[in-house]
Amino acid sequence: MPDAHRKRVGAFIKKRRLELGMSQGDICRLLNYKSRNSISNLEIGIEGLPAKRIYAWADLLQVPRDDFFQFVVGERDSLEAGGGPRLHDRFGKDLSQYEQELVLCYRRLPVKYQRRLLQQLDEYLILARQSARRTSRS
Numbered sequence: 001m002p003d004a005h006r007k008r009v010g011a012f013i014k015k016r017r018l019e020l021g022m023s024q025g026d027i028c029r030l031l032n033y034k035s036r037n038s039i040s041n042l043e044i045g046i047e048g049l050p051a052k053r054i055y056a057w058a059d060l061l062q063v064p065r066d067d068f069f070q071f072v073v074g075e076r077d078s079l080e081a082g083g084g085p086r087l088h089d090r091f092g093k094d095l096s097q098y099e100q101e102l103v104l105c106y107r108r109l110p111v112k113y114q115r116r117l118l119q120q121l122d123e124y125l126i127l128a129r130q131s132a133r134r135t136s137r138s
Helices: 004-019 024-031 036-044 052-062 066-074 098-110 112-135
Strands: none
Touching: 004 036, 004 052, 004 066, 024 036, 024 052, 024 098, 052 066
16 A cells, blocks of 8 residues: 555646646656556555655646655755746756747657757847847947
């Protein structure tokens, strides 16, 4: 029988996944699980979250890594997902809600489409630089 803490962690994962509009299949694909049954077992508390995957889960669920780690290992009894932005850029600045949605949508894409999107982004950056140069010359 699952212990109470695993059930709390599982309930949090399920609630947060649903808040983010993600399916168990999305989680499987994004975190490379083999079946939705693995996700279901985590959510109902039959299985615990492997320590090596805690940070990946925290990023996916858009919660602070350290807080989520402490919650999963039992150093905290609860964790709240609400509040402000959870994702940050490479300089530590909070992303806006819109930027977070873009990141989440990007993560849902199959790898081949992620690559295509990044190629298109490079093209747009080149066009933006060219446009900025033309504007500064005027």
